[in-house]
Amino acid sequence: MKIIRSVSAMKKWGELNGGDCGFVPTLGALHDGHVSLIRRARKENRKVAVSVFVNPLQFGRRQYLLYPRDIKGDAEIALKAGADVLFAPSARDIYNPGFEGRIILPQLFRTLQSQRLEWHFKGVLVVVMKLFQIVRPGRAYFGLKDPHQLALIEKMAADFDVPVVIRKCPTVRERGGLARSSRNALLTADERRAARVIYKALMIGKNELKKAGVARALAEMKKTISSEKTARIEHMEIVDPLTLSPLDGRSKEALIFAAVSIGGKRLTDNVRFRLAR
Numbered sequence: 674m675k676i677i678r679s680v681s682a683m684k685k686w687g688e689l690n691g692g693d694c695g696f697v698p699t700l701g702a703l704h705d706g707h708v709s710l711i712r713r714a715r716k717e718n719r720k721v722a723v724s725v726f727v728n729p730l731q732f733g734r735r736q737y738l739l740y741p742r743d744i745k746g747d748a749e750i751a752l753k754a755g756a757d758v759l760f761a762p763s764a765r766d767i768y769n770p771g772f773e774g775r776i777i778l779p780q781l782f783r784t785l786q787s788q789r790l791e792w793h794f795k796g797v798l799v800v801v802m803k804l805f806q807i808v809r810p811g812r813a814y815f816g817l818k819d820p821h822q823l824a825l826i827e828k829m830a831a832d833f834d835v836p837v838v839i840r841k842c843p844t845v846r847e848r849g850g851l852a853r854s855s856r857n858a859l860l861t862a863d864e865r866r867a868a869r870v871i872y873k874a875l876m877i878g879k880n881e882l883k884k885a886g887v888a889r890a891l892a893e894m895k896k897t898i899s900s901e902k903t904a905r906i907e908h909m910e911i912v913d914p915l916t917l918s919p920l921d922g923r924s925k926e927a928l929i930f931a932a933v934s935i936g937g938k939r940l941t942d943n944v945r946f947r948l949a950r
C-alpha cells in the first residue's frame with residue numbers, strides 16, 4: 674500500500690485510477706466500522722483509496738486538537754483491510770492560504786436545528802467536495818451512523834453533478850450495542866460501559882414509536898438516558914431520513930437520532946426502520 678501525503682501526488686493518482694476506485698474518506702483512528710467500509714470497497718472496485726484527514730473546518734479548536742491521531746496504526750489497518758492507497762494530507766496542503774470555498778444547502782441545513790451543527794456540516798461538505806475532486810472516485814463509502822452527513826453529501830453530489838455513487842453501509846456495533854466510532858477511544862472503561870445506554874434508548878424509542886407515537890418515544894428515550902449519571906442529552910429527534918423533516922403521512926421510514934455526551938465526549942447514534950402503514 675502506498676501512503677500519499679501531497680495533494681498534487683494524489684491528484685495524479687486520481688487522474689489515473691479515479692473512475693475505477695472505491696473511496697473511504699475518514700478522520701483516522703480507524704476501527705472496525707472503517708474496516709467494513711474498506712472491505713466493501715475492496716469487493717466492488719479495482720482500486721481502493723482511504724483518506725485520513727482531521728478536518729479543521731468541521732471542529733472547534735479544542736476538539737480538533739483532541740481528535741485521536743495514529744497514522745501508523747491507521748496505515749496497518751487500511752493495508753490489512755485491502756486499501757491500495759492511504760491519502761494523509763496536511764491541513765495546509767488541503768486549504769491553501771486564502772481558501773474560502775463554501776457549500777450551502779439551505780433546505781437541508783434548516784432541518785439541522787442548531788447553528789453549531791450547520792457550521793460543522795458546512796466544514797464536512799467542503800472537505801468531502803475537495804476530496805472528491807482530488808481522488809475522483811467512482812464510488813464513495815459512508816456509514817449510516819451519521820445520517821445527517823449522509824443526506825447532505827448525497828444532496829451535494831446530486832446538485833453539483835459529482836460523478837460518484839454514494840454507498841451507504843450499516844453501522845458496526847460493539848458487544849452491548851455501542852456504535853463503533855473513533856471517539857470511543859477517548860472514553861474510559863466506565864464511560865464506555867455507560868455509553869451503551871444510547872443504543873438501549875434508541876431501541877426503546879423504536880418500540881415506543883410503533884406503539885405510542887413520537888412524543889412518547891422521545892419521553893421514554895429521555896428517561897432511559899437520564900438514568901445514566903455521566904450521560905447528558907445534546908440532541909434527540911425522530912424524522913424522515915430522506916428529508917430530515919418531521920414524520921408525515923408520506924414518510925415510509927423513520928430515523929431516530931441521538932447525540933449524547935458521555936463524560937463530556939459527544940457520541941451520536943441512530944436507528945432507521947420502515948414504518949408500518
Ligand code: PAF
Binds near residue numbers: 698800
Ligand atoms: O465522517 C467522517 O469521518 C468525516 O466527517 C468525513 C466524511 C471524513 C469528512 O471529514
